[in-house]
Amino acid sequence: MALYGYAGKILHLDLTGQKSDAIDTEKYRRWGGGHGMGSALFWDFCKDKSITDGRHPANVCCVMTSPLNGTVVPSAGGRCEVVGVGVGQYPVSWFTRSNFGGRFSTMLKYAGWDGILITGKAPKAIWVDIRNGKVVFRDASGLWGKGTWATQQEIWRLIGAEPGTRNDWQDLRDLKGGSDRDEGKTTQKPAVLTIGPAGENLTGHGSLIHDAGNGAGQGGFGAVWGSKNLKAISVLGTGGIKVADPQALIRARRTVKEKYVTNWEKPDFRAWTRLGGLPKPIVQVAPPTPDRRPQSCQGCINGCRERYSVGYGNESACQETSWYGPFVRKVAKSRAEDTEINLRCADIVQKYGFNSFVLQTGLHWLEHLHEEGVLGKGKKIPSDLPWEKIGTVEFGEKLIVALSTRKDIGADLADGWVQAALKWGREKDLRTGALQFSYWGCPEHGYDPRAELEWGYGSIMGDRDTNTHCFNQIFTTISAAFAFGMTIRIEAEEMVRLHVRKMAPYAQDRPEVLDFSDANMYSEAVAQLVRWQQHYCRFWKQSALFCDLKWPDFYNTNMPNLEGATGSPDAGEQVFWNAVTGDRISLIDGIELGRRIWNLDNAIWVLQGRHRDMVHFAPYLYETKYEKGELFPFYMWPCRDEKGVWKYTDLMGRKLDKAGFEKWKTVFYRLEGWDPASGWPTRQTLEKMDMSFVADELQKAGRLGGGTS
Amino acid sequence: MNVPMTIPDEALARRILAAVPYKDRFPAGRLRPPVGILPGTVRSLHELHLLLTPDDRSLPGVNLSALADWVEKAVGDGELARKLRTDTANAASYVEGCLKTYELVGARLVQARTAVGGEESS
Numbered sequence: 001m002a003l004y005g006y007a008g009k010i011l012h013l014d015l016t017g018q019k020s021d022a023i024d025t026e027k028y029r030r031w032g033g034g035h036g037m038g039s040a041l042f043w044d045f046c047k048d049k050s051i052t053d054g055r056h057p058a059n060v061c062c063v064m065t066s067p068l069n070g071t072v073v074p075s076a077g078g079r080c081e082v083v084g085v086g087v088g089q090y091p092v093s094w095f096t097r098s099n100f101g102g103r104f105s106t107m108l109k110y111a112g113w114d115g116i117l118i119t120g121k122a123p124k125a126i127w128v129d130i131r132n133g134k135v136v137f138r139d140a141s142g143l144w145g146k147g148t149w150a151t152q153q154e155i156w157r158l159i160g161a162e163p164g165t166r167n168d169w170q171d172l173r174d175l176k177g178g179s180d181r182d183e184g185k186t187t188q189k190p191a192v193l194t195i196g197p198a199g200e201n202l203t204g205h206g207s208l209i210h211d212a213g214n215g216a217g218q219g220g221f222g223a224v225w226g227s228k229n230l231k232a233i234s235v236l237g238t239g240g241i242k243v244a245d246p247q248a249l250i251r252a253r254r255t256v257k258e259k260y261v262t263n264w265e266k267p268d269f270r271a272w273t274r275l276g277g278l279p280k281p282i283v284q285v286a287p288p289t290p291d292r293r294p295q296s297c298q299g300c301i302n303g304c305r306e307r308y309s310v311g312y313g314n315e316s317a318c319q320e321t322s323w324y325g326p327f328v329r330k331v332a333k334s335r336a337e338d339t340e341i342n343l344r345c346a347d348i349v350q351k352y353g354f355n356s357f358v359l360q361t362g363l364h365w366l367e368h369l370h371e372e373g374v375l376g377k378g379k380k381i382p383s384d385l386p387w388e389k390i391g392t393v394e395f396g397e398k399l400i401v402a403l404s405t406r407k408d409i410g411a412d413l414a415d416g417w418v419q420a421a422l423k424w425g426r427e428k429d430l431r432t433g434a435l436q437f438s439y440w441g442c443p444e445h446g447y448d449p450r451a452e453l454e455w456g457y458g459s460i461m462g463d464r465d466t467n468t469h470c471f472n473q474i475f476t477t478i479s480a481a482f483a484f485g486m487t488i489r490i491e492a493e494e495m496v497r498l499h500v501r502k503m504a505p506y507a508q509d510r511p512e513v514l515d516f517s518d519a520n521m522y523s524e525a526v527a528q529l530v531r532w533q534q535h536y537c538r539f540w541k542q543s544a545l546f547c548d549l550k551w552p553d554f555y556n557t558n559m560p561n562l563e564g565a566t567g568s569p570d571a572g573e574q575v576f577w578n579a580v581t582g583d584r585i586s587l588i589d590g591i592e593l594g595r596r597i598w599n600l601d602n603a604i605w606v607l608q609g610r611h612r613d614m615v616h617f618a619p620y621l622y623e624t625k626y627e628k629g630e631l632f633p634f635y636m637w638p639c640r641d642e643k644g645v646w647k648y649t650d651l652m653g654r655k656l657d658k659a660g661f662e663k664w665k666t667v668f669y670r671l672e673g674w675d676p677a678s679g680w681p682t683r684q685t686l687e688k689m690d691m692s693f694v695a696d697e698l699q700k701a702g703r704l705g706g707g708t709s
Numbered sequence: 710m711n712v713p714m715t716i717p718d719e720a721l722a723r724r725i726l727a728a729v730p731y732k733d734r735f736p737a738g739r740l741r742p743p744v745g746i747l748p749g750t751v752r753s754l755h756e757l758h759l760l761l762t763p764d765d766r767s768l769p770g771v772n773l774s775a776l777a778d779w780v781e782k783a784v785g786d787g788e789l790a791r792k793l794r795t796d797t798a799n800a801a802s803y804v805e806g807c808l809k810t811y812e813l814v815g816a817r818l819v820q821a822r823t824a825v826g827g828e829e830s831s
Binding site: 282283284318319332335338360361364371436445448469472476480482627630632 | 728744
């Protein structure tokens with residue numbers, strides 16, 4: 001029987017024995033793909049699930065695709081999910097996840113693999129050369145120490161892939177190391193996923209980088225690979241993916257274009273929608289030149305990155321193009337210079353395979369320590385970095401080198417920023433907010449948990465900064481409209497109605513779930529919102545791999561009734577899934593599968609040692625107020641007033657109440673069917689999801705929740 | 710744009726072009742979807758001007774009410790502070806207030822640079 005959408009096999013790389021074998025995808029089909037399959041593989045193959053540092057040899061890392069990868073599903077064809085125990089979190093590095101785009105996942109599918117399971121540790125540095133079904137472990141001693149771009153170029157050279165874009169077919173038999181048994185032709189270069197010096201040096205900042213600017217940053221998976229002596233995986237595939245119902249797939253894709261996306265001939269540049277906006281780069285600085293073109297993940301309808309004729313900043317987008325911004329302003333003489341420094345420093349973090357997100361709040365803390373006379377040459381925290389040149393490319397590069405190679409302050413920061421703060425005697429900075437690492441030792445994202453509850457609560461109940469923008473666009477859209485004094489295209493009551501129409505099974509037609517007012521912030525309703533987001537994301541975004549920036553589409557001003565594509569009968573997520581796989585699932589079925597995956601993840605966290613007593617935000621979120629209007633004039637969100645009237649309301653100026661949040665946790669655990677005393681799942685809950693095997697292992701470890709749900 | 714502010718003398722001009730000490734920094738964020746609100750500070754009017762330069766990808770985040778006080782007390786330019794208070798109070802929206810501030814600060818920087826003969830202070 002054809003397994004539509006899937007390649008049919010998962011590649012197991014046993015690094016210790018330098019052997020590979022194929023696992024039948026069918027065995028893991030119940031988990032969908034991506035994160036779900038990765039968690040299930042971790043569960044089966046990790047021999048010690050109590051480990052709390054991803055650099056432990058028992059750690060298992062999975063790089064997973066989805067059935068939708070390699071197809072034309074809009075903004076779902078080119079993402080790739082990575083799971084395993086992470087590095088650098090506090091107090092524990094949880095089993096966690098990251099995600100990157102580009103063409104790696106699609107190439108892996110075309111090579112015949114639904115994912116890669118990485119176990120063990122190679123005795124010396126290696127890279128893995130995958131050409132369709134052929135898998136070869138190769139010596140990486142010549143690659144170790146190289147940056148991520150140089151590594152990819154060297155692998156292309158070693159394989160014999162010509163530089164530049166091909167306009168004719170490359171026969172796999174003609175490549176270096178090719179043989180008569182290598183069938184297939186391609187116009188593509190191998191897709192390479194690699195680590196740079198940050199990963200080689202086992203720092204928590206280590207990312208996985210693919211092509212110029214696709215990175216899996218959170219989780220420190222670069223260090224995980226570094227600990228396994230795995231420098232890179234290269235894949236070249238020449239096959240294809242069988243789609244169950246190609247007509248239905250094309251019909252749904254056309255529906256998105258014709259119905260939900262802004263009309264190209266009469267564009268609405270300010271449309272309120274996630275899926276239906278015009279293609280837009282998310283580079284955070286002004287373009288360095290008008291000579292530029294869009295660049296995107298395979299199958300995406302957006303194109304959020306760019307390439308420039310100036311030769312720097314190519315394919316970097318989002319946070320890595322702004323990590324240095326507030327400091328560059330101190331030295332840049334003009335907007336053009338500001339752009340150039342920022343983009344050159346984006347290139348540096350890409351090449352070092354460095355997760356720049358820690359610097360978004362972390363560099364302000366380091367500057368604070370330096371200016372207070374605590375950090376610097378001959379200071380209590382010694383540092384020979386040229387702090388007087390902060391904002392320059394020179395300082396930016398020296399900082400990234402230090403943090404990537406454990407030099408200077410990088411020696412202490414490599415294993416976690418909160419750990420470094422404690423080592424340096426700066427515990428008070430976690431209380432004052434001088435160091436804003438909000439949840440599990442991860443930096444505050446830019447959406448403060450004291451205002452945007454689902455972001456903060458979702459992060460702390462999970463394993464990392466959630467970085468899921470399902471509801472977050474309410475804040476950005478409405479706040480921008482207020483800032484410009486523009487017409488509010490969707491009023492607060494209508495906005496919440498449009499959301500909750502699509503929020504079955506937990507919150508359908510319950511608008512109160514989106515009420516973030518003081519009176520409702522610790523409610524059962526908000527707990528249902530967080531559940532919906534976590535379960536939706538675990539399947540639809542992290543397993544089916546719909547892009548976080550395009551889905552879900554709750555509201556859409558391109559539609560006369562303002563309803564977005566999410567869950568719709570003509571272009572909802574489930575329509576694409578079913579067209580590709582031949583399944584007959586609903587949006588809710590996917591959310592239910594997400595609940596199972598979430599429960600499997602929680603079981604792993606429990607085996608790692610999680611207990612509700614550990615589930616706390618950083619102290620500053622309880623002890624200090626979110627300064628009203630300090631960094632932005634307002635944080636607008638729909639709330640009900642004391643008379644029950646919905647209004648867009650400013651959420652700044654408050655802090656979290658620890659007792660209130662503790663009560664909220666109890667409600668959340670009860671709704672999940674977890675023991676509220678411990679946060680551990682109960683047998684009853686797990687058995688209802690056909691997960692007795694999980695209950696058995698938890699019971700064996702003495703960590704099964706008691707009581708009933 | 711014709712901004713009716715008197716030309717600063719050299720001493721004031723140098724203050725306008727200089728950076729204030731770290732302890733006198735002014736909080737200034739930036740909303741950059743989808744990254745979020747990025748924290749930051751400014752320590753000079755030049756830095757503030759760069760922060761306020763309009764672009765179509767993000768919005769500056771400053772407390773316009775507090776900004777005039779900072780310009781008066783930390784930078785030491787009372788005339789610019791008074792002008793900021795008047796003009797931003799009449800702005801139709803926050804963004805318009807930022808644009809007016811951007812124009813006023815830009816004009817003031819030009820005046821100051823002229824006053825010191827084109828040389829930059831630091």
